[in-house]
Amino acid sequence: MTISSQLSADGQELTITIQGRFDFNTHQAFRDAYQRAGDAPRRYVVDLSGATYLDSSALGMLLLLRDHAGSDKADIRLINCNPDVRKVLSVSNFEQLFSIA
Template identity: 60%
Template sequence: MAITSTVSPDGNQVTIYIQGRFDFSSHQEFRSAYEKLAQTPTHYRVDLQGTSYLDSSALGMLLLLRDYAGGEQSSIQIVNCAPDVKKILLISNFEQLFDIQ
């Protein structure tokens, strides 16, 4: 499992890429992907194209990202979900909290 991030040239958006399993073992790496940036972006994008699995702790980590990004005023997209991963997000009603594409 690997988590990487890229920041847009203007610094306003960070994209976090998650490969493999997204579970409790990735907690620290996931938080570092957005907390240790030089400037705080206004838009967050979580790319799950390479994510094969996520569990309840991953859902919790997404909620922590939402709180960090400003709660209800946050701008977070979750993109490129595999069907099984998207199903978990929808069952958990995360489409009410995040822009899931």
């Protein structure tokens, strides 16, 4: 499991990249990835291209990110989901809360 983050040059967008299992064991690393960004970026991108597994803990972490980013005003995109990850997000109705591409 590896979680990394990169802030855009203008400081407006934070990209968080998930590699491997996205589960309870990644909780602190995921939280650190967006809290280290300092002043809240306007947009967040969670790149799930390397995520091999996603569980209910990960769904909770995404909801915590959404709260951190402004709840209903949050601009968060979940990108590069493999079919298994997309299915979990779909069954959980996360397309109602996040932009999923």
